[in-house]
Amino acid sequence: MGRPQVVLGVSGGIAAYKACELLRRLTESGHDVQVVPTDAALHFVGEATWAALSGRPVSTRVWDGVENVPHVRIGQHADLVVVAPATADLLARAAHGLADDLLTSTLLTARCPVVFAPAMHTEMWEHPATRENVATLRRRGAVVIEPAVGRLTGVDTGKGRLPDPDEIFQVCRRTLARGTAAPDLAGRHVVISAGGTREPLDPVRFLGNRSSGKQGYALARTAVARGARVTLVAAHTDALADPAGADVVPVGTAEELRAAVLKAAADADAVVMAAAVADFRPAAYATSKIKKSDDGAGPAPVELVRNPDVLAELSAHRARPGQVVAGFAAETDDVLANGRAKLARKGCDLLVVNEVGGGKAFGTDDNEAVVLGADGSATPVPHGPKEALADQVWDLVAARLDAGARD
Template structure:
C-alpha cells in the first residue's frame, strides 16, 4: 500500500525525534519515497546525517539550502502526504497560527497534500487549554491528528503525551492510503480478533499472567482491516495499541472479561481469530487485601478458566471462519492438530517456542498454518506484519473454499 508513495516527514524539537529514525526505516522498507525536514531544534535530538542516510535523500533544515529560496514550494507540491512526527507543542502552535520561521513551517504552509501530525509532549502541555485550542484549529483546517499514547514521559511522569509508536504510524498510513479502495477482498465483512495476555488477580497488587505482548494479534487486526474488514479487537493488558481506522478496540483484563466481550461480538462476526494468550487457570479465591509475606511457603488453589476458542467453536455458525493459535514447546504439530479438531477450528496457527525469533515479544514470527481441509503451509521467519498478511490470505482462501 505504501509502495511508491511520496511521504514528507517533518521532525520537530522533541525527545521523541529519535523515533523518526525508526519511522523512516520502516517507511523505506515498505517502498515509500521519504524526504525529511527538520526544525533547527530537532537537530539537537537527532542528526540530519542519520535521517539522510536512512531516507537516502538530503534532509532539509534551512530555507536557503542548495542556493534555492523556493525549495519549500517544490517540496510542498512533491508529497502525497506531509506527516509531522514528532509534532512538538511549539510547532503545533506555530502551525495553528500560520507562523513561518523555519523550513518545516514554510513547507507546511505551501503543502498542497493532506497533512497528518503526531503530537509529542509532556502531559501538562498536552492538556493545556492553549494546546487544545491549537489542535482544534489544525483539525478545522482538515488536518488529521494521530492519537497520543499514555505512558512514561521524558519528565519521568506517567501520563498522556507520548508520540504514537512508528509501527502504529505506518499502520495509520496504510489505512489512510487505502481509504476509498472498494476492491478489497474482505470489504463488507466483520472480523473479531483477540490479542494480548490476560491478568488473573491473586490480591489487589498481584496477578498471574504471561509474556504475551499482543504484537501478533494487533498485526492480524490491522491486516484484516487492510483487506477491508471492519475489525473488533479485544485486547488484554498491554501498552501496545493500533491507530488503524478500521479497528475498534475493547480493552479487557481477565480471561472472564475477554470471554464475555468475545461472546458478545462473535455472533455478528464473519471471521474470528483467537490470537490472545488467555490464562488457562486463575486463583479460586482472590484476597481483598494484599497478602502479607509471613510463611516460608504459600499455596494457591487454581481453577480452570473458560476456553474461549472452544466455546466459540461450539457455537460457530455456517459461513463463519474460526482461527486459533497453538503455542507449543514439544510435540507441536500433534497438539496443534488436536486443537484444530477439539475446538472446531477452521485453521490453527502453530507457533513453536523452539524457533529462534518466534513467540512472545519478538517483532518476528515463524508459524505453520494447519487447515481443516488438510492444507499445511509453513511460513519462514518474517516480521509479524508479514505473517499477519499471509494468515489473512489463508483466511480469504478458506472463505472461498
C-alpha cells in the same frame, strides 16, 4: 527499481500538523513524496513547511506548471495516495467524483491504492452522509481507516481523532507491499484478540503469561490495510500503540476477554484468537495482600479453577453462517502433534501452531509457524516478521470467506 512514489494529500483540518510527522516517516524510509495540500490545509500548515520536509515544490492549484498537466500526471505516476487528515468535506468530494482542486483531481486519476485517514468531530463522522460517503469509497476499493477515539478540537472528546502518524505509516507500508491487489477484506468485520490475560490472586499478584500482543497487533494492522473493519480485544498491551483503524477494547481477565470477544463476534465475518488466555484462575481472590508467615512455613496451596475455553465456544456456536474462526497454539514440544490434537478438540477452521520458549515468539518482532486447517491442510510460514505471518493467516481466512460466499 526506483523509490516508491507517494502522494500525501492534506485537507483542511486542525490535524494537518500531524501529517508533518507522517511525511517525515515516509521520506526517511525511502519514499519519494509529493505533498498536495488543499487551500484550506495551508491555513494550518504553510507551503514552505511541506516543501522543506518533502524536498519538493508544493502547489494546490491545477494552474501551476500547467505545461506538465499536474492534475493528471501526479495521480498517474503514484504508487500510493494517502490523504491525512481527510475531512468530511474531502471525503464527500472524493466520493462524488468532484475535481475542483489539485488533490481531488489527483484522486480521480490515480490507479494505485488509496488510503484515507479521516479526522473530524464525532458528530460529523457519525452523520449518515459521511457514513454513506465512506461506504462508497470502500466499495470502490479505497482503504478508509477508522478514526481514533480521544481529544478533539477544544474540550470535545470522542471518535474522530486522527490516528497516530506512525500507525498510519504502517498502514501505508502494508498497502504498498500489497501493490495493486484489491483490499480483499473490504466490507468484512474481523475480531482479533491479542496480549495475555491476568488472573488476580490478591491486590498485587496475578497469574499471567509472557504474551506481548505483538502478533495480534500485526494481525490488526494487516487486516486494516486489506480493508477490514477491525475490532481488537487487547489484554494488557499498554506498551503497544493502538493500530490505526482498529477499535480497541481493553480487557484484563479471561472472563472479560470472553465477554468482549463474544459481543464483537456477533456480527463478525471472522474471529482470530491470538491472545494467550489463561487456562486457570485462582478459585478465591484474597482482598488483602497474602503475607509470609512468621514461622517460616511455606504458603498455603492456591486452588485453581478452569477458565472458559473461548476458542472452543466460538467454534461450537458460530454467531453467523460462514463465520471463520482461527486460533493460535503456543507449544513447547511435539508442536505439530499437539497442534493437530488441539485443532480437533477446539473445532476451529484454522490453528496457527508455533513453538515458544527460549526467546521464540513471545515478545519478539518475528515468528514462524504452521497453519493447520480443519480440511487437513498444513501451510508452513517461514521465520520472518510477524506481519508476514499475519498476512498468510488473512490469505487463508479470505479464501474460506470467498468459498463460503460461493456455496
